[in-house]
Amino acid sequence: MGDNYRSLVLAEYITRHFPPPIRVADVAGGNGTLNDILSVREYEVVTFDPNLRMKYPNRKGQAVRFYADIALAFDLVVGMHPDQATEEIVYATKHCPIIVVPCCNFWIGREMPPSRSIRGTIERYLHFKEIPFVKERLEITGPNIVYRTF
Numbered sequence: 001m002g003d004n005y006r007s008l009v010l011a012e013y014i015t016r017h018f019p020p021p022i023r024v025a026d027v028a029g030g031n032g033t034l035n036d037i038l039s040v041r042e043y044e045v046v047t048f049d050p051n052l053r054m055k056y057p058n059r060k061g062q063a064v065r066f067y068a069d070i071a072l073a074f075d076l077v078v079g080m081h082p083d084q085a086t087e088e089i090v091y092a093t094k095h096c097p098i099i100v101v102p103c104c105n106f107w108i109g110r111e112m113p114p115s116r117s118i119r120g121t122i123e124r125y126l127h128f129k130e131i132p133f134v135k136e137r138l139e140i141t142g143p144n145i146v147y148r149t150f
């Protein structure tokens with residue numbers, strides 16, 4: 001089960017909780033699959049990924065690293081397995097809601113030092129900042145715990 005399936009499941013989740021039309025920052029979006037699915041559904045989407053490899057030339061993307069203040073221009077920040085971008089996605093909660101499905105632990109600790117697991121770090125940060133969140137399981141293979149703020 002590859003990009004399409006994973007992105008489709010996340011798109012369904014996004015649509016259920018944050019219906020269009022809203023502006024979405026698709027962080028670490030890689031080849032733009034999630035961007036394309038959301039764009040078809042009338043979301044306004046920009047993908048941020050330093051290794052952008054967009055399969056969809058009519059979709060918007062920037063080959064840059066995401067940082068939290070980019071979220072000022074969006075209504076929602078999403079990240080599927082966002083590797084080194086996870087920390088800045090979580091910091092983006094100061095500006096707007098996020099939906100993130102973390103995978104590897106690349107947390108450096110710009111605002112708060114890491115715990116042993118990426119999920120532990122995210123939960124500690126959100127508790128510390130008193131940001132309400134829900135933690136759910138997506139029906140995908142691989143890392144499948146999603147965090148959603150409001």
Ligand SMILES: C[S@@+](CC[C@H](N)C(=O)[O-])C[C@H]1O[C@@H](n2cnc3c(N)ncnc32)[C@H](O)[C@@H]1O
Pocket residue numbers: 003006027028029030031048049050051052064065066079080081082083084085
């Ligand atoms: C494991 S891949 C996941 C790609 C895609 N979301 C998916 O599910 O197939 C991680 C992606 O994170 C991107 N990435 C790493 N650091 C980033 C950063 N600081 N900002 C945005 N994207 C980043 C990488 O270039 C890579 O495309």
